[in-house]
Amino acid sequence: MLLLALDTATPAVTVALHDGESVVAESTQVDARRHGELLLPAVDRVLREAGTKLDAVTGIVVGVGPGPYTGLRVGIVTAATFAATLSVPVHGLCTLDGIAYAAGQQGLAGEFVVATDARRKEVYWARYADARTRITEPAVDRPAELTERLAGLTAVGAGAVLYRDAFSDVREELPQHQSAAALAALAAEKLRTGGEFLPDQPLYLRRPDAQVPANYKVVTPQ
CATH class of the missing domain: 3.30.420.40 (ATPase, nucleotide binding domain)
Structure with missing residues (x-):
């Protein structure tokens, strides 16, 4: 088992590799405005640190939110693309569950x-x-x-x-943002015990910030 976990539902752009027993490599950068820019380099960095390639991954784990629309979709689209390219399953988990699991790891x-x-x-x-x-x-x-x-x-x-x-x-000293390492560990535990996962669909919980103005007028050529 080699799980690639990622989450962009919080300001943290976080990626980790997990071999089913422990975290092999991880990267987390907190930057609420650069999810799209930072995610793929983080994946490359984690793979290099682990000394492996993307085609060795046997499953994708992704945090599906809840989270703001723009950041959240970056991680989910990337996870779905990796899963389709590699023909491996994608396992969705609630982002809040990952933070809760990380807090439990810290006591x-x-x-x-x-x-x-x-x-x-x-x-x-x-x-x-x-x-x-x-x-x-x-x-x-x-x-x-x-x-x-x-x-x-x-x-x-x-x-x-x-x-x-x-x-x-x-408890300010406990995790504030998502950790892909904790998310991957939670997923590995669920896979061992037959736990359930969520579909790789975003939990927005509300409408996106960007909307068409109510008084928008369509102008067509004469």
């Missing part, structure tokens, strides 16, 4: 919430019974609307740090 136990920055003064979030068990569907809300619902819960992720007044116990 977080018990119930908690993961929140990432959704822009527009909102957060993408989900609630977890533990690092492997999500108990709510991913959602997008204004932080103030979550204060009572999530009272007393530990919170991790960049959204929780950004809107710390809305959350009870923000």
Whole structure:
């Protein structure tokens, strides 16, 4: 098994290779505006570090969000293209699940919430019974609307740090952005145990920022 994992749903452009037992190589750069520019060089860098080539990969793992439209589609389209070119399966995972799993790897136990920055003064979030068990569907809300619902819960992720007044116990030292290494480790565990994956379709949860103006007029030649 050699899994290539990637995620562009958060400001992190993150790529990792996992051999089914451990991470072989990884790269993470945090830059919310350069997902398309940084992703393929990161893939090349990880393959070089591992001393292997793309055609050795047996499966693609991709974070499917939730995340902002522009960044999220870069990773999913790239993953789908690799999978089609190599004739290997693509395994979709919720980006929030990857962050939760990474927090668990760093010792977080018990119930908690993961929140990432959704822009527009909102957060993408989900609630977890533990690092492997999500108990709510991913959602997008204004932080103030979550204060009572999530009272007393530990919170991790960049959204929780950004809107710390809305959350009870923000753990800033735990992962704020996605890690493809954690995502790959979670996928490898699911493959060993027969766990379920998501389709490689983006979880936008809302309409894209760029829209045709409501008063747009079509002008045709006379």
